[in-house]
Amino acid sequence: MSPQPTNPNPDLNRLISEGYEIEQKHGHLIMHGVPYVTEDREVRRGKLISELTLAGNRTTRPSTHVMMFAGARPCDRFGRPLQKIINSESPNRIAEGLVAQFSFSSKPSCGYFGDYYAKMKTYADILESQAQAIDSDVTARTFRVIASSDRDSPFHYVDTASSRAGITSLSKKLETEDVAIVGLGGTGSFVHDGLVKCPIQRIHTFDDDTYLQHNVFRSPGAASVEDLQALPKKVHYYADMYGKMHKGIHPNAVRVTKDNVDLLRPMDFVFLCMDASPDKKAIIDALTAFGTTFIDVGLGLDLVDGGLIGSVRITTSHAGNRDSSLQRIPLGGLGDANLYDRNIQVLELNALGAMLAILKWKKLRGFYCDLEGETSTVFNVDGNHLLNEALPCIRSVA
Structure with missing residues (x-):
């Protein structure tokens, strides 16, 4: 396991300490290695991708309950698409090498997620539960930590304005x-x-x-x-x-x-x-x-x-x-x-x-x-x- 990066945010630290593969990249929060079920009832791993709302280098309450997903169409244990959470199916090129094929919507009863731990874990649990019905040993908690790739950024903190607007790829042109x-x-x-x-x-x-x-x-x-x-x-x-x-x-x-x-x-x-x-x-x-x-x-x-x-x-x-x-x-x-x-x-x-x-x-x-x-x-x-x-x-x- 790689050394855990220093992070001032309790919600992200909790995800990391519980073994989730968390990465901050292109102004987004990415969870790698999330198991899910395909239409052929195969268990694969995909990525959950969320906007990342920050104040300085600290997370605030997520600005939306919507989640993006990179992978094939996610299904239940019987191979039926998870229509209850699939909000749209259209490729979204977030940045070079980061493309989401789906967006999910599973709004909490209060209307919002309180922090990124709750948001990321909620969607991971939905996908993981269907995968575990086929393979009980599979889990999103791989304990593999991915260091941030934004160290060469000209900014002291992440450009979350572009990520919130969905124009990170466009901003790269500048x-x-x-x-x-x-x-x-x-x-x-x-x-x-x-x-x-x-x-x-x-x-x-x-x-x-x-x-x-x-x-x-x-x-x-x-x-x-x-x-x-x-x-x-x-x-x-x-x-x-x-x-x-x-x-x-x-x-x-x-x-x-x-x-x-x-x-x-x-x-x-x-x-x-x-x-x-x-x-x-x-x-x-x-x-x-x-x-x-x-x-x-x-x-x-x-x-x-x-x-x-x-x-x-x-x-x-x-x-x-x-x-x-x-x-x-x-x-x-x-x-x-x-x-x-x-x-x-x-x-x-x-x-x-x-x-x-x-x-x-x-x-x-x-x-x-x-x-x-x-x-x-x-x-x-x-x-x-x-x-x-x-x-x-x-x-x-x-």
Whole structure:
């Protein structure tokens, strides 16, 4: 028997101590080696697969009584399908190498299972009881422990959001090695907030500015007075915040310029969230030479008749549209006409630009369907219009 893993959860520890083969994988709880009966009255072993609801690394009450099952159609001792618990019969690809053929439903009288011990054991007992009617020695309590395979995850804890939604397999498409955010102002900080929830191995941030009081009002989270008095660099402030969740954050307290743009050469993808400047053209030229796909995010506002008008723009640049995309990206200074440069508070527009950029990145990764293949998107504030333009484009980036 393998050494038992350390687990802070009494319900999972009880399953392990009683000899059940328990594994936490892809945000799910799996019980291996569960005996059941086939239509030919053969005793085989299958897998019970449950969503796994966690608070940090601790289990909470299961969010559903439904259970998934990997194996042939389960039957009673006479070879009749267990229609009382079979809820549906349709292959469900949870993740690579993990496919459930059935879902079960056996709701307790109170309407829910109190913990995962009760949930897993209830379904194991139903299947096992029919198998033991044919072979009295068979049991799900094999005392074989399987170590978790999520040790290489970029997260400090399991992504149960994907497992609860049934999109673990889709989320795998967002796995990539190195993604950079150039500029951690209002927009870049929201891009950072979105990317740390994705299974990216390393997120590199570049900004040499100090995190100041005005930054708090157009960025995610809420800094304390003590945080601000410490005068942290933006990259370090966010690294400390998001490092509680993501292991692979690499802060760089430098401003990317034409002289150090080689810092971006190793990146698989780049989000440009910087103001227009002479260096921006050099950075874009370098990313083009590197063959790096990037998304540029811009925002512009004007004060007219006592109200703000303006737009949010995202432009995607890749091998198929370099010249045309460059025409959509402002490169020179915008001067005093752009109120955003005077730190006007536009948190909702910062967040919108960031989310549009992440949405497009996820389309490029194949997470979302991309019917139009738009590579330039502009949101006009005053008319609430979202305008797309399809420059020569690609559908998916592997």
